Amino acid sequence: MKSETGTATINTTLPVGGMWNPIEGEETGGLLRRTFPDDAEARRMLAEASRGILSRCSDPMGPKRADAGLAIGYVQSGKTLSFTTVAALAKDNGYAMVILIGGTSLYLLSQTEGRLVKDLQLDKKRTWLHVLGPRGGGSAATKESRISADAQTIQSALDEWDDEECDPDERRTVVVTVMKHAGNLASLEKLIGKLRMPNAPVLIIDDEADQASLDGNAGSKKTTKPTATFASIDSLRSSVGAKCSHTFLQYTATPQANLLIDISDALSPSFVRILEPGDAYVGGRELFLEREKDHLRRIPANEVDDALDADAGPPLSLRDALACFLVGISADYESGFTKEPGANRSMLIHPSRLTGDHARLREWVERMKSDWLELLQDDAKVSASEERDALDSVLRKAHDDLIQTDSKLPPLEDLVPHMRLALRRTEILELNKGAPPVPWARHFSFILIGGQAIERGFTVEGLTITHLARSRGQGLADAIQQRARFFGYKRGYLGRIRIWIDDATREDFKNYARHELDLRGRLEPIAKNGQPLRVWRREFLLDPQLRATRRNVLSRAVKQRRLNEEWLTLDRPALSGDDLLENRRLLETISAKLSFQEDQGHPDRTLEQRHLISDPLKLSDFMAFLADIRVSDSDQRDLLYGAMLQLDAYAEKHGGDRPARIYQMGKGNPRDRKITSGKIAQLYQGRNPRTGMPIYPGDREIMVRDEPSLQVHVLQTKDGAFRQIPAFALWIPAKYAVGTLVQSGAS
Template sequence: MTSGTIKIASQSPTDGWSPKQGEAFTGLLNSNDSLSQDEKERLRLETTRILSDCIDPNDGEDANTGLVIGYVQSGKTLSFTGLTALARDNKFQLVILLAGTTNNLVEQSYDRIRSDLEIDTNRQWKLFSTQQKGFQTGELERVQSELTKWQRGNSRARTVLIICMKQHQHLDNLARQLSKLDLKDVPTLIVDDEGDQAGINTKAKKDEESTTYARILSLRARFPKHSYVLYTATPQAPLLISRIDTLSPDFGMVLTPGEQYVGGQDFFSPAGQKKFIETILASEVPDPLNPPTKPPKSLLSALREFFVGVAIGLLEGQDRKGKNRSMMIHPAVPKSDHLMFMRWVKQAKEDWCAILDDPQHHRHQELLQEFRESTRSLLRTYNCEFTFEEIADCLLEAVESTAIQELNTRTKSRIPSIDWKGEYSWILIGGIGLDRGFTVEGLTVSYMPRSTGVGNADNIQQRARFFGYKRGYLGLCRIYLTTENIDAFTDYVRHEESIRTSIRKHLEEGRTLKDWRRTYFLDQKLKPTRSSVVLLEMYQSKGRGGWVAPVHPHEDSEMVAENRETANAILREFDLYEYAEPGWNEKQKIPAFSDSISLAEFLPYFGSLRYKWPDDNLEHSSLMLMLDRLVAQAPDTTCSFYAFSGPWSGVDAIRSLNKDQPAKIKNLFQGSNARTNYPGARALISQSEVTFQLHRYNLQTSDKRRMLRDVPVFAVHFPDQLIERVWIER
């Protein structure tokens, strides 16, 4: 089997086999005291479902690809650790974890999986990592020894677990070494953590293979019998690649976060923003051409709130319980910015320690008053039994004992790891080192003075290290963002929920991800992901308020007849009345009108409309998505409806088609007339709700040789505040 030639299974979710829970998975559940019984049961059900969609280890050669979607820092690591354990219980002999693109991510995953599976005291596993000296002959011999035990039916055979950096040299070395083994009858699970990053083919549009992608294909080709499962919180990239790509998912799962999870809805709803979000003014964002000489006021405010939270934690004894408090400062990528913020933070720490330690210092009372204001702000959202005087007595220790760490490769060739057990309180400063996948323990205060970059929605969301399991100390959390980032995160939260809801519903109906039609709500300023990986052709609605109408509603006489029946049904079923303003003439009167129709009741009629022309269909689909969403958010919302002339009203109106191929209708909307005070059909709208208009015309071809009778045209008007941009797969 050559690189890139992977046999893909055709199984659907309903065809899955039935994994059995054994010692490894049971041990993982029993050792995790932080989970409630309901959460343990949910983990069991979801993990079993994922593995049942993977290849059956007892069948012949086969391979497939899965996509597991969680939220940022919502427990994806526990899910794939559970999947690893359950795979062991069901005779998977080899598990490979592709654990990130930086050393700190790989080390984090290695330590976590080693701890969760209790590998130091559990003889069910043979653990290897490519980090230190790569994967060499000695490791290969030990892998072969365990696989031989499996082949002989030895009940003490251990599952081989290899942690590999998702980097082309590591992948190439691992693939070359494993090619020396006979893996034909070795059921294998490959887990790709942060599966939307690095491994996706970034040269797809050039019909070439990017290096890391090619290495992943080469690795997969070594295993005739395997499942490749991508885990991510941002699934846009793997869902927008070509369906025939071997990394395009066959099956999927949307994970349910635990009870203590705090995510986008908590922070970026209107109520959440008032409580937890602080604005960094544009004037406080460092200008690389004119670097500031002193720290912005918002940074000092964030530091004070963080230290107050640390002091409260010390008073509560959180440090003695093995917990952490941390602050994240996430400026732009250039390391010079990191150094600048590092100097500011260290200087503030040094100055404040000196002032707090000296009651006679001329700034002592002034600084205490500033901390008092920060405390008052935090206690609006956090229930605390301590007075400010008690907190103030602990402030010096809180500031003095906080460790400050720059997370980048400025001074070394590798991003440093954090010794969370060594210190209670941390301030971390960095760019990529604080990006996707890295867990910031006990994070309370985040400060992010940076732009949204090129506006890729998945990249923006991966910066949200402030999401996670923090319900117990949510009130201490504060997030400082630019207005641009606040808007981007707010929109992404809506975008995220629309994807998850659509995929979850699709999968619950027993269908596969291959046949899920890709649809996204996304703000005009954002893109789903990097364009280099997108091969599916996507339609984008215009993303702004105003009128939307089909361009070619007259194409196909059968569809015109069906739409005519829909129009007649609306006129029969809804309570409509004649409408006119003073001065309007007979031709300007609206024969049928209502401004109080239930949108939920109207939607099934509007949704049944059909169009031959692809772009009309796509526009109609985008309208339905937005309208469905409005109803879901406000079930009692109403709409306005105007029905204009047509044979049913006793008034025949004629419009001409232009000479385009295909032809378009000239002057769909009746114009205004100042003499009669008629504003024109375009102006007949509601300012606060959706407006529908039904126009029925006899259409004359441009050569005047043919007349198309009674063609219904439905136009829809969205106020600006209700419109959203929709991306739909063509």
């Protein structure tokens, strides 16, 4: 089975547009040719995509400015190639410096630096000057000496930009790579302060921009002091901005926090770009929505925790996962794929964040490896044993599973002879904080066991089998999605991918996949039209079982709700001013445009219990009426937006011509109600009588149960303080149930 590579590009339907028009020069062209030597279309798409991003950044020929942008990709979709290409394009267009703020650990920073060096050939081409940013350690005097030395080195390159005798093609662009750590960033700010910057812009790239960069005290009621890393990034930007134009370009696959921070926040992006993966990418939509039966396998509830508590040995789901991995890598030995340069296959076990659990899992896997090696030897006694029969049964089950999606899988009998070698050469590694990098070149196959250390940003080469038993924790959508190391450019071996997962986490990934599609769909028109991000209303689909992000980075509240066969009662109506006039005009429009008939009911109903029901109207027209409703309370306005999102999601999937109804309660005649502090004491009239066969079932039963229904009430108070007050209640049927998030006060 051949490995298949892929790349990230950005939606090519997006116009280049923006403030200026970057040109593709030798640096960009060389990178594209090295990356896609035989694919002119891929080169064109990535070049166009990168121009689309840089066109929204600082114009080297324009006035001095500072800006922030957001590039949104998928987990493990090739964001690094995107920002390395943008960096190359920045050099081609007169950027004197690129600063890359990498991961929160030296391992992740080194991983990204390695890609940057390889892609841009920083170690070979003298048109770049790569400087490793401050790394911490040493005395204060040592740090100061290091900063001064780096400043002199960098200054020698920057001076070329103001030297008219220096060939523009020979001017070096400085690349500084620094870990996302407050102390290191503060040291880099000191370094920047020592520099004389030329009249050329700086590009600051923040990788995994939703992690650590944002102000973790933004939502705090106890302190206004920003968190250290955020403050350091803000100070770094200020130091750069005092000298020249710059753009702070944020890259992430989980942008919820970046999108929901206050628009006045120093890191709030002013523009957005949507990254699209190459054809070889496999992500949440495919694995969790379209082909889940092919690739997802169940970990029974509490199976791993119970096994750990009882120390009863490996759970059956882990045994089955290991068997699938063994069958797969044995097929790679049989085909000769193991001899391919750089080929790897791996299995990932993610039981929890506790290192003690990781050690226990490692013991179990090593024990199974040892036992299976013994049982697979060509010994007559072993071959005829019950234990060998049991192992054969487990391997047969795994083979039967994999062959359903990998039709080229050889017969099990052809694979068994390779299994001892495949097992013996599989290295088992426990990866926790401080662990050395995985020595991918040392072996073909690895089994990796860990927790947080193997989540965000960690690349797992050739991952086919995942056993993910870690609990959902706080249910943070962005944190859970970052565990998806099984996403990536895996089209070439998709048939081998299996993910063991518990029911709750499986549902979380399914919900996230729907949310991700919706969010990107809402942002794409903003990106495509080159609009500022502030025009986007902060609202999207997200099941309430998931929280968008950690609350401590949000200064504005968010509301999540999932109306499911229930009423949204808007009991804080507009009582005066333009909003009241708009609601009265809305009632006039409804009466004029729609046809109504009296609803059916008991003949002894009172006038107040008799209503008018509209003929069915299209859901799209129904939503247009909802959009014109005015309420005085911002919380209720947000909830109304959320309900409209639910209807919009259904309309997008099933069409906007689905039926909906509007009721004029009491035939539009005023109904007496108490209104205290702006709130209706009781909007709905109750059942009458309360027991036995009712003459009137109560207002809450006045709807078409499987159609969205809007009740329009006209209210007055007995004291005459309020007259002709429109009020509304919205019924959402069960089939329209979907979770939504709306940010309070966002517009």
